[in-house]
Structures are given as C-alpha cells and as structure tokens.
Amino acid sequence: MDYSSSSSSQLDSGRREEYIDQVKQQLAVAQAQELLQRMSDKCFKKCVTKPGSSLDNSEQKCIAMCMDRYMDTMNIVARTYSSRLQQEMSRMGS
Template structure:
C-alpha cells in the first residue's frame, strides 16, 4: 500500500480516511471469502458421499439446502451481533 500523497495534490499528508475505507473493503472481502470457504467445506462434507464427475439430484438438493441454511444462520448471527454492538455503543 502506498502511503505517499502523490495523488492527493502532493501535500505530503496521508489520507487516513481513504486508507481506512480500503482496509474495510479488504476485511469485508476476506470475511466473504472465509464464509464461502467454510460453507463449501461443511456442505461438501455433509452432502457428497462419493465424489464423482457430476452431482446426482439428491446431492444437488442437499447442497442447495445446506447453503441456504448456512446463510440463514450466518445472517441471524450477524444481525444479533450487530444489534448487540449497537446497544453496547449506546451505553457508552
């Protein structure tokens, strides 16, 4: 990451707001990749008994339902966690 300010008018100051946004985006991407990796691993292990060249109908249904349940659970946990964070911030 380049912390020079060549693109910021040459003033020599670091745009910390821009850097923070870039870091937030990188964290969000890393979290999404980890979520996808975990979901794929868990659903593959649960639904695929004998890997082959294609998925049969029951494996396809199992994977679709597993991924739906995983995402529903993830969304529930995320909403609950965010609500708790907001309550904690309000108390401060």
C-alpha cells in the same frame, strides 16, 4: 520548507483515509471468501458421500439447502450481534 511539509502531511492524511477504505474493502472481500469456503467445505462433506465427476440431483438439493441454512444462520448471528452491540452502546451512553 515548512509549507511543503505541511501540504505533504495533508496529502498523506487524505491518502491515509483512502488506504483505510481500501483495506476495509479488501478485508470484507477476504471475509466473504472465507465464509464461502467454509460453507462449501461443510456442505460438501455433509452432502456428498461418494464424490464423482458430477453431483446427482439429491446432492445438488442437499448442498443448496445446506448453504441456505448456513447463510440464514450467519444472518441471524450477525443481526443478533449487531443488536446486542447497539444495546451495549446505548447503555454506555446513558
């Protein structure tokens, strides 16, 4: 009986890693969706003053530029955060 519980716990350990990976992937997708939603909301509010059935040329350009700036800003923030985190980790290791 100990043998079956031992193999069962090994299986559980392997499955646990698989579940953790799945949860990480789901969180990444959810965060990307949230980012896209926030970006869309902010850029729409900024660029579309008179909502209608379609976007005119200036609204399309404004939204495209707004989304580009938003993504650039998010990338800068992510790189800066990562760099500072690495600096802190190296200080703690020294």
